[in-house]
Amino acid sequence: MFHFSNIVRxxxxxxxxxxxxxxxxxxDQLARALGWFSIGLGVVELFAPRRVTETLGMEGHETLVRSxxxxxxxxxxxxxxxxxxxxxxxRVGGDGLDAAALLSGLTADNPKKGNIALALLMVGGIAMLxxxxxxxxxxxxxxxxxxxxxxxxxxxxxxxxESVRSAARQIAHAGHNEVKQGDxxxxx
Amino acid sequence: MKALVWHGxxxxxCDTVTDPEIQDPRxxxxxxxxxxxxxxxxxxxxxxxPGMLPGDxxxxxxxxxxxxxxxxxxxxxxxxxRIVVPFTIICGECEQCxxxxxxxCETTNRKRHLADKVFGHATAGLFGYTHLTGGYPGGQxxxxxxxxxxxxxxxxxxxxxxxxxxxxxxxxxxxxxAAAQCDIEPxxxxxxxxxxxxxxxxxxxxxxxxxxxxIAIDCLPERLSMAEAGGATTINFETESVLERLQExxxxxxxxxxxxxxxxxxxxxxSLPDTLLDRAKQMVMAESDRPHVLREMIYVxxxxxxxxxxxxxxxxxxxxxxxxxxxxGLTMRTGQTHVNRWTDDLLRRIExxxxxxxxxxxxxxxxxxxxxxxxxxxxxxDSCVKVVLKP
Ligand SMILES: NC(=O)c1ccc[n+]([C@@H]2O[C@H](COP(=O)([O-])OP(=O)(O)OC[C@H]3O[C@@H](n4cnc5c(N)ncnc54)[C@H](O)[C@@H]3O)[C@@H](O)[C@H]2O)c1
Ligand SMILES: [Zn+2]
Ligand SMILES: [Zn+2]
Numbered sequence: 001m002f003h004f005s006n007i008v009r010x011x012x013x014x015x016x017x018x019x020x021x022x023x024x025x026x027x028d029q030l031a032r033a034l035g036w037f038s039i040g041l042g043v044v045e046l047f048a049p050r051r052v053t054e055t056l057g058m059e060g061h062e063t064l065v066r067s068x069x070x071x072x073x074x075x076x077x078x079x080x081x082x083x084x085x086x087x088x089x090x091r092v093g094g095d096g097l098d099a100a101a102l103l104s105g106l107t108a109d110n111p112k113k114g115n116i117a118l119a120l121l122m123v124g125g126i127a128m129l130x131x132x133x134x135x136x137x138x139x140x141x142x143x144x145x146x147x148x149x150x151x152x153x154x155x156x157x158x159x160x161x162e163s164v165r166s167a168a169r170q171i172a173h174a175g176h177n178e179v180k181q182g183d184x185x186x187x188x
Numbered sequence: 189m190k191a192l193v194w195h196g197x198x199x200x201x202c203d204t205v206t207d208p209e210i211q212d213p214r215x216x217x218x219x220x221x222x223x224x225x226x227x228x229x230x231x232x233x234x235x236x237x238p239g240m241l242p243g244d245x246x247x248x249x250x251x252x253x254x255x256x257x258x259x260x261x262x263x264x265x266x267x268x269x270r271i272v273v274p275f276t277i278i279c280g281e282c283e284q285c286x287x288x289x290x291x292x293c294e295t296t297n298r299k300r301h302l303a304d305k306v307f308g309h310a311t312a313g314l315f316g317y318t319h320l321t322g323g324y325p326g327g328q329x330x331x332x333x334x335x336x337x338x339x340x341x342x343x344x345x346x347x348x349x350x351x352x353x354x355x356x357x358x359x360x361x362x363x364x365x366a367a368a369q370c371d372i373e374p375x376x377x378x379x380x381x382x383x384x385x386x387x388x389x390x391x392x393x394x395x396x397x398x399x400x401x402x403i404a405i406d407c408l409p410e411r412l413s414m415a416e417a418g419g420a421t422t423i424n425f426e427t428e429s430v431l432e433r434l435q436e437x438x439x440x441x442x443x444x445x446x447x448x449x450x451x452x453x454x455x456x457x458x459s460l461p462d463t464l465l466d467r468a469k470q471m472v473m474a475e476s477d478r479p480h481v482l483r484e485m486i487y488v489x490x491x492x493x494x495x496x497x498x499x500x501x502x503x504x505x506x507x508x509x510x511x512x513x514x515x516x517g518l519t520m521r522t523g524q525t526h527v528n529r530w531t532d533d534l535l536r537r538i539e540x541x542x543x544x545x546x547x548x549x550x551x552x553x554x555x556x557x558x559x560x561x562x563x564x565x566x567x568x569x570d571s572c573v574k575v576v577l578k579p
Contacts, residue, residue, distance in 0.1 A: 014207065020202040023199070169374065
């Protein structure tokens with residue numbers, strides 16, 4: 001597993017002997033999988049919208065499918081980024097839109113309504129995964145109103161700020177008429 | 189030995205790795221006694237800076253005891269010496285080192301062919317910080333090989349605890365350089381964005397350098413309280429308008445000096461639409477940085493003023509108001525810190541009791557807990573400001 005990273009090490013640099021635990025959780029893997037799935041589906045919708053509409057008996061809605069493709073790709077990229085939680089919520093919202101669009105095609109005269117029912121089932125299943133993953137990747141930043149430790153006594157100046165300020169004033173005063181090197185302005 | 193190893197985005201583990209060895213006569217090996225996690229490490233944790241490989245050891249704020257020296261160290265260091273390791277690896281001999289421009293040392297970047305391509309010219313080698321800066325193993329580990337050790341060290345005396353000295357490796361000189369390159373005059377208002385460890389050091393430095401007024405900007409109450417303790421007037425950018433408050437505090441003229449201690453990962457907020465756009469572009473790799481703070485600084489800075497940027501940017505930034513920057517006659521100074529340019533003076537100030545940089549430490553834990561602490565520090569949980577790790 002570490003072979004690759006060890007091969008590219010500069011000779012003499014430390015190599016991994018035994019890997020430590022990773023903080024990545026199973027839900028991170030799930031998020032990754034959903035992210036790539038989103039991009040894959042998005043690419044199909046964007047570049048082969050006819051295939052999609054034909055399968056669903058919803059010809060004429062190619063533009064809608066294309067725009068859904070762009071949405072899927074964006075949500076996928078976000079899900080693979082540091083903001084995976086936002087990406088997953090975007091996916092949950094997207095699942096809702098997908099379901100609504102599919103339902104609108106579920107008319108009695110649609111010969112492919114079997115496919116639509118199947119697609120709805122799939123969207124439902126994936127929506128559940130999206131929702132689970134979004135729940136479990138909540139950012140762990142403390143909420144804005146969380147109680148926090150404050151540090152009002154950490155000035156960093158053992159002799160106190162006032163002593164630092166007056167020392168600085170004295171130095172400034174002493175150097176008042178000196179012209180800094182390279183300073184041609186000669187401000188009085 | 190144990191070391192904190194980068195395995196990918198948000199995946200740092202405490203692995204067992206082989207001990208470092210002397211590779212070059214100018215090397216030394218130290219046994220690490222203390223090391224720290226830096227805001228720059230968070231950019232790597234998020235994989236926002238290109239050039240990391242799985243297996244890279246993290247860490248660039250380290251101190252310890254010399255346990256082995258190469259034959260070329262020339263008596264400059266010996267076994268048993270106590271040193272702080274500057275995060276910039278320096279040769280001490282090239283043209284840039286001679287000018288004190290240590291972070292752009294021309295010798296120490298061992299992967300300069302990469303850096304030459306990306307940045308036009310290679311900069312110095314850095315510990316634990318991407319292959320663009322040499323891919324040197326870092327110091328969040330039990331042992332560290334220090335290349336060019338005859339020049340790359342800060343000798344420190346016994347009798348002062350690690351906690352007071354450790355930050356000579358990076359954040360103290362970084363905050364200091366940020367303030368020093370503002371050419372602070374006694375009448376100046378210095379506005380500082382970001383009250384993380386670097387911002388905290390910049391606040392103290394601006395006060396030591398005699399600023400009339402220091403204004404600190406952040407959104408985290410614990411960090412703002414620490415900024416206030418250090419002598420700053422504070423602005424909470426989540427609840428107040430930064431532009432309005434800065435105008436108020438400077439009689440409508442704007443601060444003469446502005447310091448960016450935030451860098452490429454400025455907070456993303458719905459009320460700051462440019463940050464949303466930057467974040468979206470970052471995701472599709474159409475922009476590498478979120479330069480909200482740069483934009484704000486250029487806009488509020490008093491004409492003729494100076495903008496100092498210790499915050500790290502990695503690649504391309506969009507929509508910088510160059511019109512305002514040029515017409516207001518602003519000056520921008522930036523850079524990775526030339527650590528050794530400042531450390532003699534700063535060590536003396538610590539020894540004299542003028543400043544005690546340990547005020548910033550909120551968490552001290554064993555090295556093994558490092559991976560969790562990356563998360564705590566990143567999420568600003570438990571009022572965390574600075575984490576020190578003990579191997
Ligand atoms: N130049 C150097 O040599 C050098 C050395 C060390 C660190 N750095 C860089 O300095 C920066 C700060 O480091 P740190 O350790 O203090 O990190 P940090 O992440 O702890 O601090 C950043 C702070 O900025 C605040 N912030 C975010 N958006 C803001 C905004 N729009 N306005 C005001 N404040 C905002 C955050 O709340 C946080 O407190 C990082 O970019 C780091 O890489 C540079
Ligand atoms: Zn740093
Ligand atoms: Zn050099």
